[in-house]
Amino acid sequence: MSDTHGTAPGPLARGALEPRVAATRSGWVVDARRSVADLVLSDESPLAKVLVKGPVTGAPGSVLGTSSGRAARTEVGGGTALVVGSGPGEWLVVGPVGTAAATVAAIERTVSGRPEFVSLIDLTHGRALMRLTGSRAPSVLAKVCAVDVEDAVVPNGGAFRSSVATVVTDVVRDDRDGTPSFLLHCERSTGQFLSEALLDAGEEYGIETTTLVGLVPEG
Amino acid sequence: MMLLPCPWCGPRNATEFRYGGATGARPDPVSATPQQWREYLYTQTNPLGWSREGWYHRAGCRRYITVERHTGTNEVRSALDTATEDG
Ligand SMILES: [Zn+2]
Numbered sequence: 001m002s003d004t005h006g007t008a009p010g011p012l013a014r015g016a017l018e019p020r021v022a023a024t025r026s027g028w029v030v031d032a033r034r035s036v037a038d039l040v041l042s043d044e045s046p047l048a049k050v051l052v053k054g055p056v057t058g059a060p061g062s063v064l065g066t067s068s069g070r071a072a073r074t075e076v077g078g079g080t081a082l083v084v085g086s087g088p089g090e091w092l093v094v095g096p097v098g099t100a101a102a103t104v105a106a107i108e109r110t111v112s113g114r115p116e117f118v119s120l121i122d123l124t125h126g127r128a129l130m131r132l133t134g135s136r137a138p139s140v141l142a143k144v145c146a147v148d149v150e151d152a153v154v155p156n157g158g159a160f161r162s163s164v165a166t167v168v169t170d171v172v173r174d175d176r177d178g179t180p181s182f183l184l185h186c187e188r189s190t191g192q193f194l195s196e197a198l199l200d201a202g203e204e205y206g207i208e209t210t211t212l213v214g215l216v217p218e219g
Numbered sequence: 220m221m222l223l224p225c226p227w228c229g230p231r232n233a234t235e236f237r238y239g240g241a242t243g244a245r246p247d248p249v250s251a252t253p254q255q256w257r258e259y260l261y262t263q264t265n266p267l268g269w270s271r272e273g274w275y276h277r278a279g280c281r282r283y284i285t286v287e288r289h290t291g292t293n294e295v296r297s298a299l300d301t302a303t304e305d306g
Contacts, residue, residue: 087280146232161279168278
């Protein structure tokens with residue numbers, strides 16, 4: 001995205017983490033500071049989030065190519081998106097910042113004409129999204145989530161919804177260069193609570209906050 | 220802690236679910252008397268033993284499941300998706 005330090009028209013949206021060095025990007029307040037710590041938490045709320053609902057077996061699954069409990073990258077509308085099978089008959093499409101409308105339009109085109117009912121909702125401003133990355137990330141989650149996130153249970157590309165620090169959260173394992181990394185998606189009003197709980201759980205491992213990572217590492 | 224084996228999500232803490240109560244045959248709304256409705260809605264047998272009950276997995280798949288549970292031991296002998304009856 002080109003408007004890292006630009007100003008967007010309209011109100012500024014805030015994510016789930018307090019920025020150390022505030023900058024704006026596509027109408028969002030983001031953290032411009034990049035941490036080099038081994039364990040980092042980043043606010044990814046500005047990423048586009050689109051919820052797709054339909055029959056458990058049917059158009060959305062065959063078009064998006066992801067089944068419940070799995071996550072994979074696919075070309076959708078505005079670019080490369082991460083399609084998460086977040087539940088039976090439910091998909092969460094996470095796309096680059098500012099691509100929600102294009103993503104909704106692109107999926108609408110591909111499922112139109114199918115007989116079954118499919119609903120599409122842009123959740124971008126209704127949900128919080130954060131990313132926890134580091135070799136100790138599973139240890140952090142072990143303190144606040146009853147589901148075992150080690151390799152044998154949740155390998156890279158695995159997804160599930162459960163209680164994380166008592167918050168209903170979609171957890172998606174999306175490793176970065178072989179390092180465990182988890183996307184955590186929850187209602188936006190509980191995002192700051194969840195981020196504070198994760199920072200508290202990660203304190204003993206030296207957790208730090210960092211700038212938005214996005215779906216692909218940015219230079 | 221009590222575990223429920225969700226057919227979609229696997230074993231999960233019972234606190235992720237909302238208890239829906241014992242399930243039984245629903246009276247015919249056309250012919251049922253107020254007394255029969257009252258018994259259906261509010262009168263539970265509350266057995267010490269096997270009970271067939273509905274649970275809603277609110278913090279997981281958000282599906283309704285039907286569980287056969289022993290109320291004395293919390294042993295679960297079956298858990299099916301209520302809508303599809305798949306396990
Ligand atoms: Zn479930």
